[in-house]
Amino acid sequence: MTDDERAITEDQRQQAKLIWDYHQMHHDVGPTDVAIGLGSHDLGVPAFCAELYRAGLFPTLVFSGGSNPTAPERFPRGEAVHFREHALALGVPADAVLLETGARNTGQNITLSREVLTVAGITPKTVLLVSMPYMERRAYATARKVWPEVDVICASARLEFDDYLKTIGDEQLVVHQLVGDLQRVIEYPLLGFAIEQDVPKDVRAAYASLIHDGFTSRLLVP
Structure with a gap:
């Protein structure tokens, strides 16, 4: 076509x-305890995560996502794995990145990432959710429902x-x-x-x- x-x-x-x-939530992006890169078909997410990490906005980054349900061929080893590789290629150190590879939807992105952080001994008070631009509001609404204890900031590539x-x-x-x-x-x-x-x-x-x-x-x- x-x-x-x-x-x-x-x-x-x-x-x-x-x-x-x-x-888009139009949040002011500032320092947070952790960031979560929400799985998708868009490598703009890990690229923007890498940019924000290099700017010193958070010490720990979780990439979350299994096989993409609408385009599994795009990231055959799962969204989080490919996102991590892309971020490492852009200068994020491996020890700053945690992986969550089972999530199939936004709710699972957040709840399973929380579990990964807990296992790592991290209990954040502030979380930066990085998503595709048109996912910010849904990510925010989901996080406020399933993880109400944290303050949530949403961000996406500036396009x-x-x-x-x-x-x-x-x-x-x-x-x-x-x-x-x-x-x-x-x-x-x-x-x-x-x-x-x-x-x-x-x-x-x-x-x-x-x-x-x-x-x-x-x-x-x-």
């Missing part, structure tokens, strides 16, 4: 940009929406992901997986518009 066939319309871009902005589209190279895929994550922000509190987040009317309208346009591949199956 060509780039033109994977492109989105200008109206879809505007709607998606509203959701993109909503997904504008159009730059992220170019980085991924598939505009439609990104919009499918944005819509799917927003559905989880809305629905997961009802299932007990996350705290409730206010969703502004314009964001809900953009969500409905993009679903109407067929961006449904990442929606939860009823």
